[in-house]
Amino acid sequence: QDLLEGCMSPLVLSPYSGWVLDRMIGQSAQEITPSRSSTPKESTPLANRSSPLEKVTPASRRGSSPLSSAEPSETKGNDDLSLLETDQEVFPAVLPSKVAEVEGCIRMYEEMHRLKGKEGLRQRQEQQEQMVRAVYDLASEQLKRFDELKELKQHQEFQDLQEVMEKSSKEAQGQQEKLKEEHRHRAKVLNLKLREAEQQRQRQEELERLRKEEGQERLRRLYSIQEEVLQLNQQIDPNYRHKDLPRIDLSAYSNRGNQICGLVSGLIRTTSERGFPTQVDVANTERALQEMRGLISSMQQEIAAAVEEKRRKDEEEERQKKKELLKKEQMKAQTPAPAQQSGGKQQKEGLQVKAEESTMQWYQQLQDAAEQCIASFSGISNCKDNNEVKKIKTDLQKAATIPVSQISRIAGSQLREIFDKINNLLSGKSVQSGGRTVSVTQHPQGLDFVYYKLAEKFVNQGEEEVASHRDAAFPIAVVASGIWEIHPRVGELFLAHLHKKCPYSVPFYPALKEGTSMEEYQRMLGYQVKDSKMEEQDHFLKRMSGMIRLYAAIIQLRWPYGNKQGTHPHGLNYGWRWLAQMLNMEPLADVTATLLFDFLEVCGNALMKQYQVQFWKMMLLIREDYFPRIEAITSSGQMGSLMRFKQFLEECLQQKEIPLPKGTLQSSFWRT
Numbered sequence: 001q002d003l004l005e006g007c008m009s010p011l012v013l014s015p016y017s018g019w020v021l022d023r024m025i026g027q028s029a030q031e032i033t034p035s036r037s038s039t040p041k042e043s044t045p046l047a048n049r050s051s052p053l054e055k056v057t058p059a060s061r062r063g064s065s066p067l068s069s070a071e072p073s074e075t076k077g078n079d080d081l082s083l084l085e086t087d088q089e090v091f092p093a094v095l096p097s098k099v100a101e102v103e104g105c106i107r108m109y110e111e112m113h114r115l116k117g118k119e120g121l122r123q124r125q126e127q128q129e130q131m132v133r134a135v136y137d138l139a140s141e142q143l144k145r146f147d148e149l150k151e152l153k154q155h156q157e158f159q160d161l162q163e164v165m166e167k168s169s170k171e172a173q174g175q176q177e178k179l180k181e182e183h184r185h186r187a188k189v190l191n192l193k194l195r196e197a198e199q200q201r202q203r204q205e206e207l208e209r210l211r212k213e214e215g216q217e218r219l220r221r222l223y224s225i226q227e228e229v230l231q232l233n234q235q236i237d238p239n240y241r242h243k244d245l246p247r248i249d250l251s252a253y254s255n256r257g258n259q260i261c262g263l264v265s266g267l268i269r270t271t272s273e274r275g276f277p278t279q280v281d282v283a284n285t286e287r288a289l290q291e292m293r294g295l296i297s298s299m300q301q302e303i304a305a306a307v308e309e310k311r312r313k314d315e316e317e318e319r320q321k322k323k324e325l326l327k328k329e330q331m332k333a334q335t336p337a338p339a340q341q342s343g344g345k346q347q348k349e350g351l352q353v354k355a356e357e358s359t360m361q362w363y364q365q366l367q368d369a370a371e372q373c374i375a376s377f378s379g380i381s382n383c384k385d386n387n388e389v390k391k392i393k394t395d396l397q398k399a400a401t402i403p404v405s406q407i408s409r410i411a412g413s414q415l416r417e418i419f420d421k422i423n424n425l426l427s428g429k430s431v432q433s434g435g436r437t438v439s440v441t442q443h444p445q446g447l448d449f450v451y452y453k454l455a456e457k458f459v460n461q462g463e464e465e466v467a468s469h470r471d472a473a474f475p476i477a478v479v480a481s482g483i484w485e486i487h488p489r490v491g492e493l494f495l496a497h498l499h500k501k502c503p504y505s506v507p508f509y510p511a512l513k514e515g516t517s518m519e520e521y522q523r524m525l526g527y528q529v530k531d532s533k534m535e536e537q538d539h540f541l542k543r544m545s546g547m548i549r550l551y552a553a554i555i556q557l558r559w560p561y562g563n564k565q566g567t568h569p570h571g572l573n574y575g576w577r578w579l580a581q582m583l584n585m586e587p588l589a590d591v592t593a594t595l596l597f598d599f600l601e602v603c604g605n606a607l608m609k610q611y612q613v614q615f616w617k618m619m620l621l622i623r624e625d626y627f628p629r630i631e632a633i634t635s636s637g638q639m640g641s642l643m644r645f646k647q648f649l650e651e652c653l654q655q656k657e658i659p660l661p662k663g664t665l666q667s668s669f670w671r672t
Contacts, residue, residue, distance in 0.1 A: 004247045020109065024102050072416035092445055209231040212444065215276020216428075222277055226264045228490050230365060232292045233257040236299060253299045261365065265372060275444065322391050355508045359581060363506050370496035371488075373452050377445035392442050393449070399425055399433035400450045401457040407475050416561065419479050425450060426487050454483070455493035459501060459547065467546025471663030473553040473602065478665060480550075482559025484569050491569055502526050502547040504595055507582050541590065541641070545598045552603035560670055572610045575603050583622065589629045590638040596622070604658035616656075623649045 050535045236250060264285050271277035318605045355363075374381070380396075383389040402420045426447070430439040440446035458480045466473045481670040484491030498505050503526055519529045525542060528535040552581045555575040558568055582596065600607075627646065634642050652658050 020105065021102060024098070024105075033245070041078070070652070114562050122324055138166045150413060200247050212276065212441070215444075216441075216447070218277045218279070218282050222264075222271065222285050223489055224267050225282075225289045226261075226268055227492070229261055229264050229289055229292050230492075232296050233261050233365075234362065235296055236437055250299060250302075253295055256295055257292060258361070260288050260295070262287050265368060269375065272372065272448075354511070355585070356581065357504060358505060360508070363508060366492060366496040368454070370491055370500075373448050373493060377449040377452065380443060380445050380449050389443065392446065395433060395436055395438045396440065396442075396446055396450050397453050399431055399438040400454045401435065404454070404457045404476070404479075406463055407461070407479055415475055415479065419482055419559065419561075422454065422479070422483055423486060426454070426483070426490070451487070451489050452493055455490050456497050458490075458494050458550075459497040462498075462547040462550030463501060463543045464546070466550050467542045470546075470549060473546075473549045474557065474661075474663050474665050477550055477553030478557045478559060481557050481568070481570075482562050484554070485559060485562055485566070488569055495570075498547060498551060502544050504544060504591060505548060505551055505578070507578060507585060508587065509585065537590065541594050545594055546590065548595050548598045549602050552599045556603055556606035557665070573604075575599075575607060576611060579618065581608070583618070583626050585634060589630075589635065590641055591635070593630050593645040594641040597641065597648055600652075600658070601648065602661045604652070605660050608658045616653075619649065619653060623653060 063646070089512075148582060181511075237256045238531065267277075267281055267285055271281050354360075380393045383393065400422070403421050407415065407418055421431055425438070425440065428441050430437050432438070440450050443449075458476065461476050462473070466476065480494065484494065499508070503510055503524070510521070512521050516524075519534075522529050522534050527540055528543075533613060552575065555568070555570055555572055579596075579599065582592070587593075611618075627649065630642060630645075
């Protein structure tokens with residue numbers, strides 16, 4: 001900063017200029033002294049010209065005072081004083097050229113000093129720049145060292161953090177291993193508990209399965225006992241089976257038989273509501289069966305005694321008649337026609353409007369059995385919230401009904417496959433239905449549900465399929481007959497469904513009771529009523545015809561691969577009974593002619609072979625006595641069914657042969 005101020009200050013003489021002048025004046029005086037005398041005139045101008053120098057010299061000297069003050073010795077000071085004095089003396093003698101030379105030297109010195117100052121300034125600047133660079137380099141190095149130290153610290157911190165994390169990770173791993181070990185231990189304990197629970201559950205399931213199997217076996221035993229009791233009770237029929245013994249009153253046997261049937265039915269109903277029957281229930285029903293057998297044995301003994309007594313009386317009367325035979329020959333010759341007329345009139349007047357009491361009892365027993373069956377599977381039919389039970393119900397219904405819908409006349413092998421599938425389902429075996437495995441053992445009420453739905457489906461097939469395709473009656477009937485023979489309860493429920501949809505298959509003409517609406521009464525007659533509108537008569541007759549045709553086919557057919565040694569569970573004797581009861585009841589317009597024609601067309605050939613002469617007597621009775629009754633109540637718009645029935649009767653009586661029905665299953669059918 002001082003150097004810069006010296007360069008920028010105004011130009012003045014250097015403090016050293018006095019010293020320089022002193023030196024130069026001293027040398028000039030020595031040169032001029034010898035020539036002073038020779039050139040005195042020239043000295044005056046010199047003196048005059050040196051006056052300015054004098055003026056400058058004091059100032060210069062004053063300016064050089066610092067330098068002189070800086071001199072260390074007195075000798076030098078004295079020399080200066082003497083020199084100054086000498087200068088004053090010789091100053092006038094200084095030449096102008098010397099002054100100019102001195103002045104140039106001064107300026108040169110100043111210029112040199114200025115250049116030295118600049119050089120010094122430059123050097124100082126270079127030193128400052130070097131110093132700045134050195135400081136910058138030092139700062140950079142320090143910054144680098146600081147960054148390295150900072151990075152080292154960060155690395156150390158990272159290492160410390162990593163060590164802490166590794167330590168915590170190791171601790172966590174140790175804790176995790178400890179937890180895993182505890183988990184494995186707990187898992188072992190839980191597995192042991194689960195294994196024990198599973199074994200306990202399997203033992204309970206096995207016990208439950210055994211209990212169900214025993215219960216189902218006892219239930220089957222109850223049903224077989226009930227079936228045997230009902231069959232035995234049917235033998236106690238005072239109005240039909242033993243009407244040729246008027247003096248025998250079998251009402252007590254019939255009442256007691258009905259009581260036993262009611263007792264057995266009540267036991268089965270109670271056990272169905274409770275679940276499965278106990279051994280006590282089986283013992284009670286077996287006692288009831290033994291009582292029924294004893295009742296039948298007593299009745300048969302009484303009947304046998306009555307028959308023997310009647311035989312003796314008949315022999316006695318025969319002997320008396322032989323004695324009077326000769327006397328009455330003329331009377332017998334004259335009275336045959338009136339007798340026939342009176343007999344015909346008596347027969348005409350003796351037809352019934354209502355079904356026989358025994359028939360109605362049988363009808364009511366079947367309906368009660370159907371109601372009991374419905375109650376026995378109420379747990380399946382009334383389920384709403386249990387999706388699993390709903391699924392079982394749907395699967396069982398499909399497994400029971402779909403095979404029946406597939407029955408056709410395609411091939412006997414296919415029919416046998418359908419029969420085996422239905423039989424396996426009812427026998428408790430697993431079957432495939434819709435890609436799923438189905439069994440009645442999936443639910444305790446599954447067997448009763450399948451019994452009911454299967455019987456209902458057979459009747460529906462008669463109502464729909466047979467009504468549209470009459471040939472279909474025989475393949476459906478042969479399967480139904482085979483299932484009926486192996487599983488009697490299906491046949492019992494089939495009859496209950498059939499009688500409810502077609503009361504004429506009993507035969508039974510429901511009466512209009514007080515308080516019964518017209519719609520309900522029409523349903524009782526077999527009509528379908530939708531939205532208070534009754535179905536058309538043609539459609540009604542078509543449905544009734546289909547069901548009667550199916551019934552007529554069932555009573556004459558048996559499953560060809562079944563047990564041929566046993567009897568038909570519902571054979572031709574029931575068909576003969578139905579035909580006799582129909583002819584004992586007043587005919588109905590359009591209905592009676594249609595049903596008699598359908599029944600005889602399907603079953604007439606089998607009845608002819610079974611009953612022979614009695615059958616032809618029945619045919620003559622129909623043509624000569626019963627047909628006029630039908631004709632008398634038939635209007636002009638209902639003559640179609642009547643004329644078809646009349647033509648059938650005349651052709652059969654004329655040819656003395658009932659043709660085989662169309663669609664009969666021949667032996668060749670079963671080889672396909």
